[in-house]
Amino acid sequence: KRKPKENVDDDGYVRSSKKPVKQYATKSKKEYIYNEEKLYNYGINRLSEQDYGRHELFKKMKNLQEDEEIINKVLDKLEGQKYLSDNNRIRSFLMSYSNSESVNKTKQRLIQKGFNKKIIEDVLEEMEHSGIYKAIQDKESEEEKALALLIRRYRIYEIDKKEKMSRFIASKGFNFDIISKVMKTFSNGDFDSFDPYWLAHYKWASSINF
Numbered sequence: 540k541r542k543p544k545e546n547v548d549d550d551g552y553v554r555s556s557k558k559p560v561k562q563y564a565t566k567s568k569k570e571y572i573y574n575e576e577k578l579y580n581y582g583i584n585r586l587s588e589q590d591y592g593r594h595e596l597f598k599k600m601k602n603l604q605e606d607e608e609i610i611n612k613v614l615d616k617l618e619g620q621k622y623l624s625d626n627n628r629i630r631s632f633l634m635s636y637s638n639s640e641s642v643n644k645t646k647q648r649l650i651q652k653g654f655n656k657k658i659i660e661d662v663l664e665e666m667e668h669s670g671i672y673k674a675i676q677d678k679e680s681e682e683e684k685a686l687a688l689l690i691r692r693y694r695i696y697e698i699d700k701k702e703k704m705s706r707f708i709a710s711k712g713f714n715f716d717i718i719s720k721v722m723k724t725f726s727n728g729d730f731d732s733f734d735p736y737w738l739a740h741y742k743w744a745s746s747i748n749f
Contacts, residue, residue, distance in 0.1 A: 644712025
């Protein structure tokens, strides 16, 4: 049997002689193409919501304009006007993860997003020297952060959860040496040698004697 002819009505529904199907007609690809001015305004709107790196914004704009020359021209303009900055994006990204995982894991996240490793290192060093970023990449600071995360998650040490606790810290990007030392400290409850900054960061940490 021949299939009934399907037509798209003014409301965007596909109609047939059998039963109406709630399906919108596909828009023409041309409707999604942004010219340079529209692409620039799109970039301004996105950057007003949050920081983006050049590579991140490029990927979003590629869905709206196939011509990479036009995209790069818009991105150059946004960078020249200081709206777009890889450094700012890296800085805000580092801060957003500063209390929740190791520095190395956050750096890997940035690299996977397409940021240059040298720029990441430069921004991190700048933040460390300026005192903005507390999570400096040294062993002592990383141990303190790992301990604070353990306390935040488990509050007290329980021998039957030892392996689970170790896996939790490992999932945050900390290495074996840090995990071993922090687990030992957590089990002993000896926090005297740790910087109160990390422990006091969490609202209930004041209940712990350190």
